[in-house]
Amino acid sequence: MKIKDAFNNNSIKVPFFAPEITNQDCKMVLDALKKPLLTDGPILRKFEDSFSSFVGSTYAVGVSNATSALHLSLRALGIGKGDEVIIPDMTFVATASSVILSGATPVLADINYDDLNISPKSIEKSLTPRTKAILPVHFAGKACDMDEIKRIARKNHLFIIEDCAHALGTKFGEKHVGTIGDVGCFSFYPTKNITTIEGGMMTTNSKKIANHVQAARNHGIMKSLAQRYTEGKPWEYDVTEAGYNYRLDEIRSALGLSQLKRLTNLNNQRRKICEYYNHRLRDQDGIITPAISKNDSCHLYILKIKKQANMNRDKLFKKLLKNGIRTSVHYKPLHRFSVLKMKARIYDKLVFSDKAYHEIISLPLYPQMPRKIQDKVIDCILQ
Structure with missing residues (x-):
């Protein structure tokens, strides 16, 4: 997809995030x-x-x-x-x-x-x-x-x-x-x-x-x-x-x-959306859902997609985008950036950040997200 189309694309039916301004x-x-x-x-x-x-x-x-x-x-x-x-x-x-x-x-x-x-x-x-x-x-x-x-x-x-x-x-x-x-x-x-x-x-x-x-x-x-x-x-x-x-x-x-003034309500809405994602995606082959507790603010909902013969994170990203669903990855590990290769020091092996990077995908999440839109995202993943 061309950069100029990234946020001005009529094919995007489910945004990654939509701000709530009242x-x-x-x-x-x-x-x-x-x-x-x-x-x-x-x-x-x-x-x-x-x-x-x-x-x-x-x-x-x-x-x-x-x-x-x-x-x-x-x-x-x-x-x-x-x-x-x-x-x-x-x-x-x-x-x-x-x-x-x-x-x-x-x-x-x-x-x-x-x-x-x-x-x-x-x-x-x-x-x-x-x-x-x-x-x-x-x-x-x-x-x-x-x-x-x-x-x-x-x-x-x-x-x-x-x-x-x-x-x-x-x-x-x-x-x-x-x-x-x-x-x-x-x-x-x-x-x-x-x-x-x-x-x-x-x-x-x-x-x-x-x-x-x-x-x-x-x-x-x-x-x-x-x-x-x-x-x-x-x-x-x-x-x-x-x-x-x-x-x-x-x-x-x-x-x-x-x-x-309405942060607590916004976070409760986020938590309900994350719990519903977990309800429908938990126990699916190749998918690891995140643990959610009452103490979490539920800022992001991140799945891990285990690599299989017919599916991996990148393939899923492309499939969702083709169906008008925008997702993201949080984040590319810092040691992969040119500036950090020059400026940072590393004293331990970065095993799990690299492992997770190839598996994680952040799904659409915003407080006013309708259930039918969330079901569209989930159904596309389960297909």
Whole structure:
């Protein structure tokens, strides 16, 4: 298929994802557009407060996307040139890019075959005297084994930065992910459990880290825009360290605030869709369905297709696409990208990330997905 046809194709009957934007979302966005302050203002503060309350963190800092949240978190923890950060081999490239942008070196660890999360055993094999942090990714909305990761971190005096881009609404035991390590980083990209179109959030229980990220997201300026225009001369502020333009504006904050109010319902809808996929696809020859628990946010639904004489993952992808059903693969392992071949280090064999890569396929999943559309996807697979 030609690239130009990828998202403008009349033959696509079942999209991989369809965002849910309600009338209330639109109203809150339009109301925000009528305010005199369009960035770094009171709506962002309200979104941050609501978000920290939802996940149970002391602080939440809104930023332009999850990549910037990761980048600022690494910087706030003093991680940079000469340091190593252990990340899973199977994740979106932004996880590795944020480490590279900080000046540190990403170290690629293997995953668990069953849940696709980073393997604690592989983390231990990847430790060196240069290791400064572990960056686990809660893959597809299922929490990593944070007890084991915390044990390794404590034993080796390491920071933990949780990549929660897939995991808004995910819990590990009684705690929401993003509140277990030193920082958590969330994404509000259009396909995520809530969206601000582009946007992200950093959570932490450390005032020092929160203050650092708040300043660094805004060029290193030590006052917010509202403070500068309500407390004396607006040009009288200090910059103690060079920062970035990683702000989250009022319009996107309004959309996030509106969507956050119905997140629990959205995640419940996702879970029901995933459970129905499992109900109809479980126990089929050549198919491995994912385990689903009440603590998962069900961001993605990923099947494993065992290679057989007449079928494999790539053949199934083509068959579904031919029938107007768009699917995807999450993800191509990082060690296969040219930039990571040059920039990353590997101390353990990446057996399961390579094995899973040839089998996984992500099926269409969005909260308002009709049952008859889901049946169309399932029937096509079962044929």
